Amino acid sequence: MANTDSAKIYDQVREHYSSASRSTSIKYGETVAKxxxxxxxxxxxxxxxxxxxxxxxxxxxxxxxxxxxxxxxLGSGAGFDVFLAATKLGPSGRAIGIDINDDMLARANRIKSTTANNDNITFIKGNITSVPLPAETADCIISNCVINLVPRADKPAVFREMHRLLKKGGRVAVSDILAKKALPEKLSADVAMYVGCIAGASQVEEYEAWLREAGFQDVVIVDTGADLNVYLETGADGKKKGACCAPAASPAPDSGEGGRCCDPVPGSGCCSSEPAAPDAAASAACCAPAEATTPADGFAIPAGVVPEKTDLNEFVGSYKIFAVKS
Structure with a gap:
């Protein structure tokens, strides 16, 4: 991220995910996960x-x-993947979540306290560049959209920690956002875009190099083709947002004169030429500001504030990463 030091990045990420820890938008989460x-x-x-x-x-x-x-x-948040992993590991297995954010850990532990058969689940505070666990603890290390949040200078340390924590023959299974090409300044310099996992995205070649330098083999990195615009186009109710595309100089939406309301074409910020609904209530429901990216409960959508007509898929992609410790 241009002109931003590591301390500032960590502070911004911590603030953003403390806010995210208070989210109650269950339908939004379901839509994104699916x-x-x-x-x-x-x-x-x-x-x-x-x-x-x-x-x-x-x-x-x-x-x-x-x-x-x-x-x-690594970067377990409220425990989503930890709870799911625990169902696959059985009572003799262990699912350990590592997170640096106190609010996320508090939420994860609060959820754990209300669940049955949770003896195989543990949440530990720690930076993923220096995990407070012994060497050769894990058979598998997972991470979901977190490594891209680590400042560039610290990223190699994450992969060295993965290698240290894994048993011989252990494997890495990571989902992350990686860059398809150099990001334009409007994205790379935006703090909201960094905490939203976009501006800090590494190139595929860099990711592979860091894994191999840490000692991993059989590295596979594949673009899943998933649509990252889901972050921007999904409301708190889990449904696709509507948008009002009337030019700033157009008459008020409830006037029935001109404004154009519709569902946006994914990633384009464009609308059809259908006229605005003449009914004021209908217009108000239709014409939510296109730039509004925060559901009603105040949860900041991961992708942050994106410039108009930006298609995230043009610059970054959702990748699956697999590697083995020999």
């Missing part, structure tokens, strides 16, 4: 309020977890 590959059955098997809609993939889909294994989730 768009990134979680099944309805998976979502029904875990506490609903552990899913804050912060995923960018489903790392468990490539983790091949087995009963009795130990899994460490």
């Amino acid at each position: 768009s990134f590959g979680y099944s309805a059955e998976e979502l029904a098997s875990i506490p609903q309020d552990s899913n804050l809609g912060l995923s960018c993939g489903n790392p468990l889909a490539i983790a091949s977890l087995k009963e009795g294994e130990t899994v460490v989730d």
